[in-house]
Amino acid sequence: MAKKNSSGNFLGGLTESRKMEIIGILIMAVGGLIGLSILSYHASDYNLIQSLSAESLLSIDRGPALRIQNGLGVVGAYLSHFFVYRLFGYISLLIPIVILFYGWFIFRNRETGQLLWPTAYAIWSMVLISSILGWFNNEYDWYSSVWSGSAGIATARVLQNITGIGSIIILGVLLVTTVLALLDRDLQTTVDTIKGWMADIKTSFAEWQEERRDKKAARQQQREAEAEQKEAEAQQKKVAQRQKAEQQMRSQSSVEKKKPRTQNNQPQEPEPKERTIDEIVEQSQEQDRERLRKQKEEVQSLDQRPRADVEKKKIAEEEDDVDISVYVGEGDEEADAKELDRQNKDKAKEVPKVKYKFPTIDLLDSPPNEGNEVDLEEIKENKRIILDKLKRHKIEIRSINAIVGPTVTLYELDPAPDVKISKIESYANDLKMATAAKGLRIMAPIPGRSAVGIEVPNGARETVFIKSVLNTKKFVESDFELPLAFGKTIENEVFMVDLTKMPHLLIAGATGSGKTVGMNTIITCLLYKCHPDDLKFVMIDPKKIELSLYQKIEEHFLATLPNAEEPIITDTTEAQETLESLTMEMDERYDLLKDGMVRDIRAYNEKFDNGELDEEEGHRHLPYIVVLIDELADLMMTAGKQIEEPIARLAQLARAVGIHLVVATQRPSVNVITGTIKANFPGRIAYQVASKVDSRTILDTGGADQLIGRGDMLFTNGGGMTRIQNAFVSTKEVEEITEFIGHQRGYNKKYELPVNEDESASSGIPDPLDDIDELFEAAAKVIVLHQQGSVSLLQRKLKIGYNRAGRIIDQLFNAGVVGPYQGSTARDVLVDDEEELEQLLDELDEFSR
Known part of the structure; x- marks a missing residue:
């Protein structure tokens, strides 16, 4: 069979890529020749070739043909007459340009479907521009008809007959909309961009005018000061001259008359000299410097007490003999309103395999109010209760710092040197009863600090909206491969980590504690920062409803088995098959990394993008794969070890090849989160759980049972514990994001995982x-x-x-x-x-x- 194919036609022995290269070169040659004929068009050529006979064209003597001025000869004269005279004039040059692009795409073995929109746009622009030029040619005859062609003149004349003078208005409106469509097919976005440019120009002009007025006023003040100085100098000269004249008159007096007077009279004390304005100003400045020095000494003594490691606003309150300093985190600096969208647009242009637009920040709900509402009365009351309760047990506290967060307030206590920390911790239940708090958590001591922390829930909780997290410079300017911005800490800072560094994440929490919203937050962060060419999701949802909204992004972001009926896996058998298929994908990727002589997926993709790895040898661009399992307990209950084994293998080995797991469960028991799974998940999130046993199962320590729900969580990555208020993502926001992505043209072929091989096939006779x-x-x-x-x-x-x-x-x-x-x-x-x-x-x- 192979020999017959190789001995066939000329192209039969060539590879498919070589055939496409040859076809592409031929198409580009045709486009270039047509363009040459149009550029070298002469009106007299067509009349000349009409007089030539076939014998004169085929004769060895080129005498008559030498008079043709077209660069492509007789053929070029025919082609240029058709395109320039008959069709749309010199604007017909867009046709060979489109042909050249098609030839180039075929030569580079790219998807020619990407050229459908540019082709339609070029043809429409050619007809529109030639019609506009034809209209002016009909009305004013400003230039030759070769600029519009016969077709352009005819189209303009028909439009004039129908609409009269309104024809040029119609053509002008069509031209404006065509130009706007070139800038951005979303006309509303383009209009908003132009409005932004106009506003920037007005602002710059106003600033320039203000700066000009300031400079003018400064020059006027300088001139007035110089005039006053000259006047003062002239006055001083007059006074000096008058004093000199008086002295000369007194010197003419009698010496004898002058001596007795000087002897009898006592020497007079010099009159007190009047202070000048400069001396008064200098004395006032000296007093201000002395006052600032004293204040600085007071602040330096205050800074020696324990406080948060970030710059905060401070409100000092004194009561009894213990000071309390209230700190409210200022939060991260917000990015420009469209900065994230601009960066994503530039990132989308760098990946030419599919034309993709990142979701815009406008799809997210804006927070109704900005900043924390600080209830000083509540803080002072909690301070009084804490001090009173500890004082009854003879525990001396020197100072308290209150750090106000979105959900809880952290009271940092500085105990006396002789106070045992364990003694404070033993009174946790007493403090909880005294403050009437739903969940009170004691950190004794605060990691890395010489202070004891008491976290008390706020009376009025603040909702952290996802837009206030994503629209910050910290997230926008992040260079993480897979950035996850969970929410805000007590200091009101955005907490962000890189999933590739964790490398897997284990999530646990009781029903209604915010676990599903946390999963949506993770997915939303990745959708706003990652191109579909660099990221794929595998979603396993035994509950069948939590992740169903993401079916719309199937053609862009979801990786599935070739025979999968639904993109979101809901059946336990399919989940097991998919996880085993992922282990095969992992093994294949390790083979590719071995052949490429690299250690991780990032180095492999850089090497592949630089052309150092050959596609014909099986190499390809490897996207990151994030596996999301919404309810592990149900899978472990129905499949047990069969599910645990592939999860454990992926957790142990898949980091280097770009496969990362995000596993969630509402029942963090030891038979669900087994030792094998737990050992390979250093990154863990705990929402509110029912008991201390569950908290120790997920975090190896208590604390998660004291959380207050609705997104209140603890995060650890093998080090300290961080309390975070999870960002809120509504179902409506998720629907709008998935609709925005789903309406775009996806990949022609979805990302398919390797087919799981059937191990139960019978042996013996095949x-x-x-x-x-x-x-x-x-x-x-x-x-x-x-x-x-x-x-x-x-x-x-x-x-x-x-x-x-x-x-x-x-x-x-x-x-x-x-x-x-x-x-x-x-x-x-x-x-x-x-x-x-x-x-x-x-x-x-x-x-x-």
Whole structure:
């Protein structure tokens, strides 16, 4: 079969990519020649070729043809007459440009479907511009008709006959909308952008005018000061001259008359000299400096007390003999309203495989109010209760700092040196009863601080909206591969981590504690920062309703099995099959990293994008895969060890190849979060749980049982514990984001995971082989020659993809050439040499007949 194909036509022996390159070059040549004929158009050429006979054209003597001025000769004269004179004039040059682009895309083996919109836009622009030029040609005859062509003039004349003078208004409106569509197909966005430009220009002009007025006023003041100085100098000269004249008059007096007077009279004390304005100002400045120095000493003494590590506003209150300092976090600096959208637009242009627009920040709800509402009365009352309760137990507190967060207020206590910390911790229930708080948590001591922390819920809780988290410079300017912005800390700062560094995340919490909203927050952060070419999701939702909203982004972000009925996996059997398929994907990726001689997915993709790895050898761009499991307890209850094994394998090995797990459960018991799973999930989130046992199961310590629900959570990544108020994402916001992405054109082929091989296939006499692959025989020879039943071996030797190589391996297994599936280890080869293989293949031919 292969020999017949190779001995066929000329292109039969070439690879598919080489054929496309040849076709692309031919199409570009045609486009270039047509463009040359249009650029070298001369009106006299067509009349000349009408007088030429076929004999003169075919004769060796080119005499008559030499008079043709077109660069493409006689053919060019015909082509240019058709495109320039008959059609749309010189504007017809857009046609060969479009042909050149098609040839280039075919040459580069790109998807020509991307050119449908540019082609339609170019044709429409050509007709519109030629019609506008034809209108002016009909009315004023300003230029030659070759600029609009006969078709453009005819279109303009028909439009004039129908609408009269309104025809030019219609053409003008169409031209404006066409230009706006070139800038952005979303006209409303373009209008908003132009409005922003106009507002910036007005602001800049106003600032320039104000600066000009300031400079003018400064120059006027300088001139007045100089005039006053000159006047003062002139006055001083007059006074000096008058004093000199008086002195000369007194010197003419009698010396004798002057002596007695000087002897009898006592020397007079000099009159007190009047202070000048400069001296008064200098004395006032000295007093201000002295006062500031004293204040600085007081502030420095205050700074020696324990406080938060960020700059905060301070409101000092004194009561009795203990000071309380209230700190309200100022929060992260907000980014510009469209900064995230601008960065995402630039990022989308860098990836040419699919035209994709990131969701805009306008799809998210704006928070109704900004900042924390500080209830000083509540803080002072809690301070009085805490001090009174501890004073009754003879525990001395020197100072208290109150840090107000969205959900709770952290009271930092500075106890006396002789107070035992464990003594304060033992009174947790007493303090909880005294403050009447739903959940009071004591940190004794605060990690990294010489203070004891008491977290008391606020009377009025603040909702942290997802927009206030994503629209910050911290998130917008982040260079994380998979950024997750969970919410805000007690200091009112955005808490953000990189999923690739964790590398897996375990989430637990009781029903209604905010676990599902937390999953939506994670997905939303990734959708706003990651291109679909760099990220894929595998979503497993046994409850069937929590992740169903994300079906709309199937063609962009979801990775599924080839035979999957639904993109969101809800059946336990399908979940098990998908997880085992992910382990196969992980093994294949490790083979690719080994062949590429790199250590992680980031280095591999850089090497592939730089052209150092060949696609024909099975290499490809590897996106990150985030596996989301919404309810692990249900899977463990129905499948048990069969589910635990692939999860544990992925948790142990999948980090380097870009596969990361986010697993959630509402029942954090030891039979759900087993030791094997727990050991490989250093990143953990605990929402409110029912008991201390559940808290210790998920966090290895207590505290999660004292949370107050509705997104209040504790996060740890193997180090300290951080309390965070989870950002809120509504169902309406999720629907709008998925609608925005789902309405865009997706990939022609979804990202498919490797097909899970059937281990229960019967051995012995092989089943009939239907739809046998044409490379079956070649693959069998490669396997027998190398004595290695590996999918990656077939990929490299036969230059095929993973799925096709896997199907061939299945057929070889059914034929008895290789043994059953053995995980990451290559299959055993059951045929020793080529003679035995030939005999087996002959038997298969007879059996199939």
